[in-house]
Amino acid sequence: MRVDVVSIFPDYLSVLDLSLVGKARQRGLLDLRVHDLRDWTADRHRTVDDTPFGGGAGMVMRPDVWGLAIDEVLEPGGQLVVPTPSGEVFTQRHAEELASAGQLVFACGRYEGIDARVAEHYRAAGVTVRELSIGDYVLNGGEVASLVMIEAVARLVPGMVGNPESLVEESHGAAGLLEYPVYTKPPSWAGLDIPDVLLSGHHARIARWRRDRALERTARRRPDMIAALDPADLDKHDVAL
Numbered sequence: 001m002r003v004d005v006v007s008i009f010p011d012y013l014s015v016l017d018l019s020l021v022g023k024a025r026q027r028g029l030l031d032l033r034v035h036d037l038r039d040w041t042a043d044r045h046r047t048v049d050d051t052p053f054g055g056g057a058g059m060v061m062r063p064d065v066w067g068l069a070i071d072e073v074l075e076p077g078g079q080l081v082v083p084t085p086s087g088e089v090f091t092q093r094h095a096e097e098l099a100s101a102g103q104l105v106f107a108c109g110r111y112e113g114i115d116a117r118v119a120e121h122y123r124a125a126g127v128t129v130r131e132l133s134i135g136d137y138v139l140n141g142g143e144v145a146s147l148v149m150i151e152a153v154a155r156l157v158p159g160m161v162g163n164p165e166s167l168v169e170e171s172h173g174a175a176g177l178l179e180y181p182v183y184t185k186p187p188s189w190a191g192l193d194i195p196d197v198l199l200s201g202h203h204a205r206i207a208r209w210r211r212d213r214a215l216e217r218t219a220r221r222r223p224d225m226i227a228a229l230d231p232a233d234l235d236k237h238d239v240a241l
């Protein structure tokens with residue numbers, strides 16, 4: 001999978017050279033390229049922004065500069081991801097969908113955002129454009145949101161994560177529940193012991209205990225996820241709610 005990131009702060013993305021994503025690049029699983037938007041400016045000041053039509057505070061990023069950058073970077077069939085506070089909230093489902101793309105181009109806005117015609121232009125040209133938020137809070141730009149989404153997508157690329165099984169059971173997985181609590185050695189710490197069932201070696205009981213803890217946790221912290229459960233899935237947890 002090829003991932004391109006366009007930003008006026010390309011160094012912000014250098015953290016991607018570390019750990020999981022860094023290893024994937026070395027192993028050729030991920031072709032990650034970071035670009036400086038200012039490379040597509042033509043003036044001496046390398047201007048990427050201007051005042052907003054209709055007035056209002058701050059500056060807006062120019063469509064012409066973004067158009068030159070995206071035209072050069074986006075491959076046929078590639079998808080455009082535009083982080084924005086006004087987007088659909090990014091979820092594991094989006095990560096799964098994005099992981100099947102041949103190329104993703106992340107357009108990192110700054111200032112008050114990118115001229116709306118950029119997304120409109122590429123949609124009209126038949127490009128899949130996803131305007132995505134990573135949560136209901138306002139960041140200073142799209143770089144951090146892109147890092148979050150790239151990590152969530154990259155770990156789903158086959159061969160990325162050592163133990164693919166760990167991708168199945170996790171929170172926000174197919175079960176639609178939060179994850180159960182996890183424990184490791186020592187069995188007793190700070191006067192706290194781990195639940196006996198986890199020492200029993202009784203796999204069915206352990207699986208049941210984990211399901212129950214996941215349901216409890218989800219009901220307490222994310223009632224919205226309980227409400228969203230498909231009744232057909234409930235028998236997977238063999239619990240009548």
Ligand SMILES: Nc1cc(-c2ccc3ccn(Cc4ccc(CN5CCCCC5)cc4)c3c2)n[nH]1
Pocket residue numbers: 083084085108109110111112113114132133134135136137138139140141142143145
């Ligand atoms: N999940 C999430 C993603 C982002 C994100 C993503 C991309 C950019 C690009 C710029 N910013 C900063 C920014 C965006 C919007 C405003 C308010 N808005 C401006 C237009 C007129 C109305 C009011 C203020 C500052 C970004 C912020 N934040 N949170």
